[in-house]
Amino acid sequence: MAEKAVPAGVTYTSVEKEYFDSRQLKRYARAIHIWGLGVGAVISGDFFGWNFGLASGGFGGLLVATLVIAAMYLALSFSIAEMSAALPHTGGAYSFARSAMGPWGGYVTGLAENMEYILTPAVIVVGASGYLSAVFGTPTTYDPLWWLLCYGVFVGLNIVGVEASFRFTLFIAIVALAVLVVFFVAAIPHVDFTRYALNMTPDAGGTAWFPKGLFGIIAALPFAIWFFLGIEELPLAAEETVNPQRDIPRGMVLGMITLIISSLLVLVINSSLAPGVAAIGTSDHPLYDGFVAILGTGFGTKLMALVAVAGLIASFHSIIFAYGRQIYSLSRAGYFPTFLSLVHRTRKTPHIALIVGALIGYAVALAIHFAGPKSPLGAMLRSMAVFGAVVSYMLQMLSFILLRRRMPDIPRPYRSPTGVPGAVITLLLSGVTLVALFISDPVYQKVAIAAAIWFALGLVYFAVIGRKRLILSPEEEFAMRS
Secondary structure, three states, rough: OOOOOOOOOOOOOOOOOOHOOOOOOOOEEOOHHHHHHHHHHHHHHHOOOOOHHHHHHHHHHHHHHHHHHHHHHHHHHHHHHHHHHHHHOOOOHHHOOOOOOOOHHHHHOOOHHHHHHHHHHHHHHHHHHHHHHHHOOOOHHEEEHHHHHHHHHHHHHHHHHHHHHHHHHHHHHHHHHHHHHHHHHHHHHHHHHHHHHOOOOOOOOOOOOOOOOOOOOHHHHHHHHHHHHHHHHHHHHHHEEOOOOHHHHHHHHHHHHHHHHHHHHHHHHHHOOOOOOHHHHHOHHHHHHHHHHOOOOHHHHHHHHHHHHHHHHHHHHHHHHHHHHHHHHHHHOOOOOHHHHOOOOOOOHOOOOHHHHHHHHHHHHHHHHOOOOOOHHHHHHHHHHHHHHHHHHHHHHHHHHHHHHHHOOOOOOOOOOEEEEEEEHHHHHHHHHHHHHHHOOOHHHHHHHHHHHHHHHHHHHHHOOHHHOOOHHHHHHHHHHH
């Protein structure tokens, strides 16, 4: 393929062979590990986060919202699986957008995904401390210690090596699913759908199923996303997968099927237990409340709640993997400072990116803590994570459409069964969800301001420094030669 001209406004810096030698990842993962990474990244959404949609739309509103979002994520997964097989680079979303829309499009997409992956672990670790505090009875002043312990252990595990990281990811994802299966089986005798799932007092014009009316469906969309948010990280494992063209699409599609089943079971069963959706919709630990309804408040409940932390830990560990590779790929290409992409000499893991991302995430968790657990800042950070996600989804689907049109002849070992129509629908639904954030979150104006600051700082850095120091990484090479 003939080399294209350098895009206007950017400059590429020549590097020696040693540059990439010091940034070489190690291949290990297969389809089962990719499935575990995908399920692990998302599974915390079954334990925490989704339930706030009950307060926004009632059971019926959240159910419809979940079905809509599940369809959106399925089409999203098909599209991303096609692009990841055609462009098997660690850059993921940035890589797709770089090939479709140039350096600025790639950078903006990477910046949106960076917001998602940096903030999501902070939200998850706060949720984990809620479960741990309920089990051990620790006061909120101890929460930063729980967070520090979690970050220290799982950043360390990610640094130890790709083999240990993927093995643990697969193990903890299976444990989290096993906890859910135990919960489902134990809950069956206690389920009372009419009494508990429909116990929210309807607003004027509302019904038992839709207490907030049809408006509640739209308001519940951002919370339904927590059932699936994170599955899109799988292309970031491309350069650590033995056969990414085959294994990433397989793992992603099987992961989505697993998550759709688990999300619907959690929504129906957890909502059908005492104390009912009116209370569960504001709980920091909905599954724990479900175990209380099943087992009472004794030792058995605390033990199961402790085991249930596995779900949150699975996602925490997996998203740490994601932000490490995402920062690594943007740094390797020069969009971020290049020292962030150095890998450990013997472990071959991006240890600097992992540590820097953890420091930012821990600082965010501290900000939530000192603002108070019920403060607008906590809701703002959850919404910022969703904001970053849906913006990246929109840009990735636009990339998919443009790649189909502009690069029809590149090899596509996997092709999305929903094609361009699926990408268009996903793009539109992501836009609707973005608007729904304004409806469901009373502090969303602050979210928009914070997100604007995030993007502004990132764009200023790129305009002044980053665009003048780009490097022909694998993602850039592909984009320049395709």
